Amino acid sequence: MSMELPVELLTQQETAEDKVLTFEPKGFDDYLGQKAIKEKLKVYVQAAKMREEPLDHLLLFGPPGLGKTTLARVITHELDVGFKITSAPIIERTGDLVAILTSLTPHEVLFIDEIHRLPKNVEEILYSAMENFCVDVIIGQGAGAKSIRLPLSPFTLVGATTKTSLISGPLQTRFGIVERLDFYEPDELADIVKQNSDFLGLPILPEAALCIGRRARGTPRIVKRILRRVRDYAQVHKHSLVDLEVVNHALKFLDIDEDGLTKLDRRLLVHIIKDFDGGPVGLDTLAAMTGEDKDTIEEVCEPFLLRCGLLQKTPRGRQIPSKKLYSIRKKLIKDGQKFI
Ligand SMILES: Nc1ncnc2c1ncn2[C@@H]1O[C@H](COP(=O)(O)OP(=O)(O)OP(=O)(O)O)[C@@H](O)[C@H]1O
Ligand SMILES: [Mg+2]
Incomplete structure (x- = not known):
């Protein structure tokens, strides 16, 4: 049974500028930093190659731009297998995913970006695909409908997400390897x-x-x-x-200050200090005040501000640690910000 694979389902998520005229790591040696994860993955890759089996399914967590997609490509290169890349938001129906899965060649890596955004019924198709390398599809309608089981080539699923909390339990437990990329030194x-x-x-x-x-x-x-x-x-x-x-x-x-804070980071801090006395303030309110998308604040700004200790997440919202309030204020004033 051959299925036509919708081209738009296999896309390149990285921006064009990222790819133009810059170096892209090919193998583990080019992928710098993330030493601990790399060491583990080298062993898993070598073992899979020795056993002539696909690598176990791998889930990569981490803020944007830390190298999740790149690591998936590096692993594929090291395994010397095929690579297909897609993104959860464009897989709307179960048929879309079945078409991709049935097109995979043996040991191929299927990379699904933003995997937390798969619709529930599509996610369920993945369960048997990951566990047993097969999918059950319903052919026909009404009383004549019947379920047939399609075998798949043994493959490796690499899922990536910036949002740890949104991966469902059943999906997460089906990944044999789960790694979190951290910020680089x-x-x-x-x-x-x-x-x-x-x-x-x-x-x-x-x-x-x-x-x-x-x-x-x-x-x-x-x-x-x-x-x-x-x-x-x-x-x-x-x-x-x-x-x-x-x-x-x-x-x-680029309007990047000496600590690496961007204009948006600084604007967030200014609002929290000026309008909320250092917080706590809810994400929705912050998004409304700054006119920024909630996801951008949560996925791009916050992880770095949290890591620098400039922001805290509390049950009542985001707040600036009281110990840092004075120094952040001083820094922002130095940058030309007025607080009166
Ligand atoms: N460890 C690394 N060594 C060298 N270059 C890297 C490394 N990690 C990432 N890069 C480079 O940084 C850029 C961003 O990486 P990548 O697109 O893989 O991030 P990502 O985690 O997939 O981001 P997103 O969450 O936005 O999809 C790429 O162009 C890649 O070449
Ligand atoms: Mg990516």
Whole structure:
């Protein structure tokens, strides 16, 4: 039985700019940082290859831009198998997922981004696919309807999500490997700067690379974004070597402060201090006050602010730790913010 695979179901989620003219890690050696996870995955990949079996299903958690999709590609490269990529929001019907599953070749990696957003009935199709490599589909309607079982090629599902809390229990327990990517350290990000600047043929001083690493909020995607602006600045101003001055200019253009906080991070902090005396304030109210999408605040800003200890989540809402209130206020005033 052959099924036509809707092309739009297999998409590239990364932005075009991320992919243009920047280095993309191929194997484990190019995937920098995340040492503990990498060590474990190397063993699992090698064992799967030795047994000539597909790798166990893998669930990757972590804030945007930390390298979930990239890690899935790296694993695929190391396994030397095929790769299909899709995203949960575009899989609307069970038939969509069945079409993708039945098109998989043996040991292929199927990457489903934002896997927490699969509709319940579609998610249930995954259960037997993951456990027994088969799917049950209903053919026909009414009294004549019958269920047939379609066998699938043994495959590896890699699911990625930024929202840990939204993965259902039954789905999570079907993943043999569950890993959480954490923010990168500045020196690891400096290595990623170097990797990309070498690729671009852009000489950069170690202190300039580390400065980018410190201000990229622990995130490789932001490293790459900053580096692109650095490159623009260096090119236009005819700098053949990237030093601290060039980096500082680029960071100013991007409105990233010395702690890596963006304009939106700072706006959130200002609202919490100015309008709510440091909090607590609910997410909905914050979104309304800043005019920002709730998901952006929750998935992009908060993880970093929480990690820096600039924000706390309490049952009554978000608040700035009282110990930090004074120093954050001072910092924002220095940046030109008025509180009266
Ligand atoms: N460990 C790493 N070493 C080198 N480059 C990396 C690493 N992790 C990520 N990158 C680079 O950072 C960019 C963002 O990574 P990626 O798209 O995989 O993040 P993501 O976690 O899938 O984000 P999202 O949640 O938005 O889908 C990519 O262009 C990738 O090349
Ligand atoms: Mg991704």
